[in-house]
Amino acid sequence: MDHSNHRNISSRMELRIICPRTFWSLILLAFLLPCTKCIGIGSPALGNETDRLALIAFKDLIYDDPSGILSSWNDSFHFCKWEGVTCGRRHPQRVTALNLMSSGLVGPISPHIANLTFLRSINLSGNSFHDEIPREFGRLFRLRVLDLSDNGLQGGIPDDLSNCSEIRPILLDKNKLVGRIPVKLSSLSKLERLYLGRNNLVGNIPSQLGNLSSLVSLSLRDNSFEGSIPNELGRLVKLQFLQISANNLSGLIPPSVYNLSSIIGISMVTNRLHGNLPANLGLTLPNLQKLLLSTNAFTGQIPFSLPNASGFSMVDFSYNKFSGPVPENLGRLKDLRILNLANNNVGGGEGEDDLSFLTSLINCSHLEVLELSSNQLRGVLPATIFNLSTHMIELGLGGNPISGSIPTDISNLFKLNKLWISETFIMGTIPNGVGKLQNLEGLYLYSNRLSGRIPSAIGNITGLAILSLYENRLQGRIPLSLGNCRLETLSLRRNELNGTIPKEVFSIPSLVEVEIGENPLVGSLPLEVGNLQRLRYLHAAYNKLTGEIPSTVRNCLSMEFLILSNNLFQGAIPLGLNNLKGIKLLDLSHNNLSGHIPVTLEKFPVLEYLDLSSNNLNGPVPTEGVFKNSTKFSVLRNKELCGGVPQLRLPACPEKAPKKHGMSISLRVIISMVSVVLGLILSSFLFATLFRVRRKANERPLPAFSLEGQFLNVSYADLFKATGGFSLDNLIGVGSYGSVYKGVLDHDQTCVAVKVFNLQQRGASRSFMVECEALRNIRHRNLVKIITACSSIDFEGNEFKALVFEYMPNGSLEKWLHPSVHGKQELWSLNLIQRLDIAIDVASALEYLHHHCHMQVIHRDLKPSNVLLDPALIAPKK
Known part of the structure; x- marks a missing residue:
């Protein structure tokens, strides 16, 4: 085949890839334009039309353009002036750059972009392009920049990209790409940045990537790569950033990586890597600024040579198995911003102060994050801890056997956003200075030995979202000032807080979790709980609400x-x-x-x-x-x-009586009314007759009787034992000022009712004294017999007052008049004579209190539940 034939075949092949509209446009141009020679495919005029039609084909596949970026792509403007399109200087009719980043475009990427043969840069990042990356991109021989990051692209990475030999960055991160890394990409000798992170790529990291001699940055984070890190990466002598976090990589870090003296940042977090770090790490990697190795299984000591890499700004070794002391010379890292050693085994020195290194960190004037929680650090918390950098935003010391107290000058760290000193042996009080930490959002002081009151100054931290103080020895009331905070989590359980629950706390609409259980809190649950529409968790158990x-x-x-x-x-x-x-x-x-x-x-x-x-x-x-x-x-x-x-x-459950039919409503009403009238007449007659008989029996005066000197001597311990520790199983009633428990006295097995006064209820103590005075000289067969009184101290040193009465086994009149439906109606039913007897007994007791007592007594709470029945159904009144 001669060269002329070869050219004709090439022209025909090129015409096949353009759309029919392009073909007819060329025919029209051939007839209309006065020219002396044929228009070739590579001529400037044809190139101009080819680029325009390629852009139109790209636009045709975009089905959502919320910002109207492509509205300028019309015949009113030359395509070189369209939004996001740049044409070249040497070839002013040819597109050299397409930049539509963060435009909100939705649709697939048209393969017709490959017809933009002068294209040097494509930036479509930050859109919603989907489907596959066109393989035709491999025909863009002049392409230097390809940025398709942060889209929804699917499928694999095309092998054809290896044909773009001039390409410098390939940025495909934050997509949905699958499959393996094409080995052919290792032939791109000019490639400087390869970003494939946050995709769904699998397989091993190809060892051939070590051939990318110009590579400066390699990011493979957040994929599903497995196997070990290739030793060949140590050949990337220009490499400055290596990011392979959040994969399934295992094994050791290859020794060759520690020889990459040009490297600035290494991130290998969340893998399954293990082994020790070399002792001379700070010497072999002198330019290292960021070393992020958290959530692996590294062991051994933290290298003392770290400060030799004087530019260190971030060290994150958290969630590993490092042990031994923390290097004392970390204070030499003047630019250190983050030091995170949380969740390791560092410290634990026998008889040593593991916290002495903290003093050296005062020299790190840019320190923002210091996380040392969940280790074995021992010693007294030094007061100098709060002389650290005023840039500090996060301080974590919890989960260590630290002792001492929280320094009073905590307010020096005025930028602090999170303070975590939990699960330690810290004692003392919470300093009032904590209220000056206006930027604080999370205060975690739980599981310590803190005592005293919760400072009301905490209410000055209006932006506080999490207050966790549970499992301490805090006392006093819950501060009303907490209502000023924008709390989402409030955890105060397992303390010694008393008093009532402030309604101001339950008026914080942002609350999601509230833990106030296991405190001796009293009173009611505030009605304001209904304001908490976001509340998911409420724990108020084991109180006295x-x-x-x-x-x-x-x-x-x-x-x-x-x-x-x-x-x-x-x-x-x-x-x-x-x-x-x-x-x-x-x-x-x-x-x-x-x-x-x-x-x-x-x-x-x-x-x-x-x-x-x-x-x-x-x-x-x-x-x-x-x-x-x-x-x-x-x-x-x-x-x-x-x-x-x-x-x-x-x-x-008893079956409900079936409804009877056949009798009209009016007839049933008449019968009911007649029955009621007859019943009232008969009851009045019987009542009058029986009242006369009973009154004659009661006309004999009762002998004067005094309980003075006849009280049974009982202690708090006796009553505690008699009632089974005031068990809820023995609780038989609750009144305005206290609760009544059934009990059996140990000395003579007497069954008694013990009325325990709630002395935290206003007026309860006065009510106890009034009842003692009133009952001291009262004696009547229809009044419940008082056996003794007890004024003592309970096992926790609190004041205790109780009255001990004779126990009435038949309960209250309330249960006999209104029995529960559970199959015992006949047992609890009263006939007419019994009801009249009980009424007369109650009247007799009231007559005695009003007319025959040494001083007149008025009962202000007469109701069936306060009328108790003895075994003979005689109605003593309490």
């Missing part, structure tokens, strides 16, 4: 974990809980809740565990939802429940 569970909790629509167990809550389970559709754990056990179990609890779609045990609930147990599986809920120690799944072995 009273009252009803607020119905406003229904507004906590994000709630997932609600734990209110081991308190003194009363009343019914709020029906509003059915709003909490996302709740996973609900624990209301060990309270005084009563009423039925709401059937709506069946409908919680993601409820994993429900605990309602040790309450006073009655009625049927639901059988759907979480109630289908007896391992996912507990209703133990609720004596009046019935039904439920067979595994509960509860008695069957």
